[in-house]
Amino acid sequence: MRKIYLGVLALYLGIAASHAQTTMPPPVKDSTNYQSRKLKVDEVNLVSAYYQQDGNHSAVTGGIGTESLTDFANTIDLQLSNYGKKGRKNTFGFELGIDHYTSASSDKIDPLSISSASREDVRIYPSLSWTSTNEKTGNSFGFTGSYSHEFDYQSFGGAFSLTRLSANKNTQFDFKAQAFLDTWKVILPVELRPAGYGSGEEHDKRALDYSPRNSFSTSFSLSQVINTRLQALLVVEPSYQHGLLATKYQRDYFTDGSERVENLPDSRYKLPIAVRLNYFLSDMFIVRTFYRYYTDNWGITAHTAELEVPIKFTPFFSLSPFYRYNNQQGTKYFAPYGQHSPTETYYTSDYDLSTLQSHFFGSGIRFAPPKGVLGWQHLSMLELRYGHYTRSTDLASDIISLNLKFK
């Protein structure tokens, strides 16, 4: 754990120091239309966040018990580009993410063990992308490949994206198709494991089951410039999941006193529809809004609204207070601890899927001075955000995020 913290710190300092020592030659005006075929770094983004939550409705223990969890998440994303023979711009993206989390509830999979398999873990997720753009028209297409690994879960992903711009560049259509082919190690609560079934821990060589979980989604979005101050975006993103969608180490307790592992349908159709509207109110105030309607075939419907008002004290420094509200009608398969009927086919006591309201508020600050943050030419932007989250089911959390952009 300490190695991850120190590694991330070293990465930040290393990038900052290497750029700080660079002496930039005075810019030379390029009077030709030469487009380099050499690969050059467009930007590097480092995003780090620390998240902690606490609550008292853990699904691992059937809807009661601690939900205490921390997550230290980091990604580095590198964007490079060059020009091909036909003048098309190639953009290459490489992203590497590393999360370290601790979860008190996962520790209850086997409460008698000193350390359960998923008490803490590291998730590593690299991805590669390539986009080809016609800079005259703005039209582009691209592919992405991704991988994610944690001790009980592996995921392979692929995506295709397409962008089309109108001749006046005021209307943009984006299409994206994604597929994730995942495999899940089926870990069961200790008291519900059949004889000889493994715990999933590294030193335990007993066999256990593996199940697939596949996700397919398409995204259609239309963005439109409405006037010189207002622009809007409409997104429709239907998706389908198939495979093991229940979390098998989560317990459910029934009215007859019996106990089983969570059971949910093996397919799920989701349909979120979202609208963004951004308005440039004045040189000092910008209004960013977001609304999403969500529905799925498990009976969940949700309305989510966000409002953020960046206040620009200077063109390069802004403060952005934000508020997000979510109202969710829970799944028909949910019931609290000990309230499931033994005749039910599907059941969960996971409060994430219950009827709830949540509030998320906080603020961000953003520095993007033309001469670089703190005079470091290449550190073109620094953004820091803090948010506090409360949920009507007695869960509260805090998150602090940092984004450094190097150019």
Add this chain to the structure above:
Amino acid sequence: MISKTHLIGLAICCVCGLASCSTVKAYQKNKLNDAEMELSARKAQKFEQSFQLYREGGSGANGGKSGGGCGCN
């Protein structure tokens, strides 16, 4: 699922919205090109969207992750 009324309402809003659009030339887009006007979530929101995806049943259409990786903690 979404009712017919919702769909008709959405279609009317889209048509009215598009009808009220004026042609904005490239040189008139200095306000729209402001970094705070981007029609996408901020990169710094990446992990906020991740935890919201895990803590709520609804997901997608916000630029965040919609599959891949567990997120069961």
